[in-house]
Amino acid sequence: MSCRSDLSCRAGCGACCIAPSIASPLPGMPAGKPAGMPCAQLLPDMRCAVFGSPDRPAFCGGLKPSAEMCGDSREAALHWLTRLEILTAPQAGPGRPGPLA
Ligand code: SF4
């Protein structure tokens, strides 16, 4: 994710802090993060404001950069992650993406 210091995470991307839903509460989002909404902790430069903090959801640390997910652009990553969100939704269907975690 953009918050990682991992060099394989593309600077300024932030796709995996926007496309997925997060079921657990996080600062600024006590009910979790809906799919497709930028995380309340996503900074303007697409880094994470709570990186390294126990307030950062476990989900975030579990989502590792990969060629498949990250693709060759931010748009490609958003598309891939949105599709995954829909495919893994408990009640999958158009307009009803569900939580990944
Ligand atoms: S999709 Fe990949 S490059 Fe983009 S923020 Fe997530 S891990 Fe980083």
Ligand code: SF4
């Ligand atoms: S808490 Fe940080 S890593 Fe997790 S979605 Fe929000 S900005 Fe991204």
